[in-house]
Amino acid sequence: MAAPPLFAQDLQLLYDARHTLDPAHNTHNFPTLYFQYFKSQDSGKAFIKPGSFLLKIQADLQGEKHNIGQAYVQVSQSFPSSSDRLGIFCSGVL
Numbered sequence: 001m002a003a004p005p006l007f008a009q010d011l012q013l014l015y016d017a018r019h020t021l022d023p024a025h026n027t028h029n030f031p032t033l034y035f036q037y038f039k040s041q042d043s044g045k046a047f048i049k050p051g052s053f054l055l056k057i058q059a060d061l062q063g064e065k066h067n068i069g070q071a072y073v074q075v076s077q078s079f080p081s082s083s084d085r086l087g088i089f090c091s092g093v094l
Contacts, residue, residue, distance in 0.1 A: 006040035016060070030062040030069075041078075051078030 012034040018026035037055040054076040063069030 006038070008036075008038040010034070010036040016062075028062075030060060030066060032061065033057075033059045053077050 014032040014034060015029065016032055017029050019029045035055075035057045037053075039053045041051045054074070056072070056074040058072040059068045060070040061068060
């Protein structure tokens with residue numbers, strides 16, 4: 001019996017206090033947005049059943065007027081095969 005699909009989401013707003021800790025090397029403190037989404041393998045009736053999917057996005061609001069100065073994006077998708085020993089995993093980072 002297959003387990004039901006698992007979904008998870010995470011949204012965080014963090015505050016980076018580098019300026020407070022080391023003002024000589026950091027011009028100011030800034031907020032950081034972090035989002036993560038995960039979905040386990042789909043057990044639907046489609047011919048191609050994609051495996052686990054992961055999306056991570058992080059944006060540091062360290063630019064002028066606290067706009068996005070740096071961003072990190074990761075997308076991962078796995079494609080299982082009929083054999084339990086072999087599968088394809090694709091990942092990309094921007």
